[in-house]
Amino acid sequence: MTLIKPGMLPGWLFGVALKVTIIAVALVIGAAIGETRIPFETVLEVLANKMLGQTYPVDAIDQGIIWNYRFSRAIVAASCGAGLAVSGLVLQTLLRNALADPYILGISAGASTGAVAVTIAGVGGGLISLSAGAFAGALVAFAFVIGLARMANGFAATSAGLIILAGVAGAQLFSALTSLIIARSANAEQARGIIFWLLGNLSGVRWPDVWLATPVAVGVVLIIILYGRALDAFTFGSDAAASLGIQVKRTQFILIGASALVTAVMVSLVGAIGFVGLVVPHAARFMVGPRHGRLIPVTAVTGAVFLITADITSRIVIPGQVLPIGVVTALVGAPAFAFILIVKSRRLR
């Protein structure tokens, strides 16, 4: 294996190579760890067979577990982590609020409502896909939250605390709507499945999910990277951004749309996973500072690695049982967040 050192490559290319390597390593670890013990060699052989056209003799069951179950799942976890983390970052920057994230602002709850409305209540008569329903729900929820915050603030600029309060109200409302739809329309079997899914769950994830999650996550991250300078310009608010030549409304429209899209797709695949969008951008800022050029890619990679790790943990922490991944992200995320806050405040002194 060749080691890449700084200086051998232009800075940005080294950065890209490093990030790709980190994600690749995390994916391989995701494929290697699980309840069934499979030798690491076998894992590498399976991946080589599938991706590099090699023909190592491997047990078919092992191959199935590693390729169809764990590896696809790790890729979806990575996409989901990167997507949610970056949309949290975008919301934090555009709303200039350290507490903003798709979960807290009720966007995830709205996406859940949309998804449930389509699958259980049959809205759209089968013409609307689960993801489209989730996307519509996400946008409605976000519009509701922003609208509420603005009205409460007399149509002036939205203030920091109000938007979070409005988000909490929105999240509660849409969770209640979801429960209402489930209670009215679902049978017991469906209800159990849905409630497990709502907590965030990667169990049923297979390759077809990869083909939806990964292009959306990669696409959205790339779009947001292109808007890195624009996001920097929002540091001192939207008037300052406009005075620096940023088309504020268009930028907000595209970036919030992209965040809602990625949140909706991830919610439709794996349910509402909290804490990623909130914690990961702060962790990334802690590592590389507030400039978005560096911050966005680092947030994406950290989110990907965080969710792969959370998924592995959710699979092995209770033998014989899979914990909803949302439970793990909160269990890991909350102390991690506390740690960051404490270290950050120490550094300030």
Next chain:
Amino acid sequence: MLAASQLGWTAGKKPIVKQVEISISKGEVFGLVGPNGSGKSTLLLLLAGLRTPSSGSVTLEGHDLRSLRRREIAQRIAIVIQQMETTDRLTVRETVELGRTPWLGPVSPFGEDDQRIVTEALTETDILHLADRTWQTLSGGERQRAHIARALAQKADILILDEPTNHLDIHHQLSILKLVKSLPITVILALHDLNQAMECDRIGLMEGGSLIATGEPVDVLTMNRIQQSFNVRMHSLADQVDGQTFLRFSLP
């Protein structure tokens, strides 16, 4: 160069700026004075294209600002408004670098020229020694100078400043005003200190959203007008050192 005609702006139903006619020439330093709430800040936002007029228009060399792209405006007009704050732990240099935004594409790297311009702006505003300090560690005056440096780094030919001497100690007040006057560009600034306004090439006096007088400072800041607009009595005195006149105020 920059002109407003029949310019008005209302918040809800309340008119904030009313029928302003103004024409700023290239290279002049234009001061805007008036009591609190007279619409100075809003007029500056309108002139920078950051608010859309409710009536009338603002034109830059004959082009309505609404017909220009945001980026084109930002390359021509830089503005420092009040209360621009952040919770991000940005350094002073990073803040000033934001001024280069209108000149950079989404992926074009920050070049040597950009670095040089940023360093110049830091030097001109006397904050080069603070370049690596984070925003949260700065005093109000240092933040104000960082914002002015950011606007200078924008290399626009019109600079709009809303009370740039706010928060500054007397030394830095005088140096910012000296810097502003020495720049080879057009400057429009709102000022509270009428003695500082006397140093402008021309001034405009605002009252209740209207621009009630424009012209050379001595012609605009007459005893009667000051008494009417600000509700204070004014005397002008001659400085015994250099013979310049300065204004003294007292309550009526």
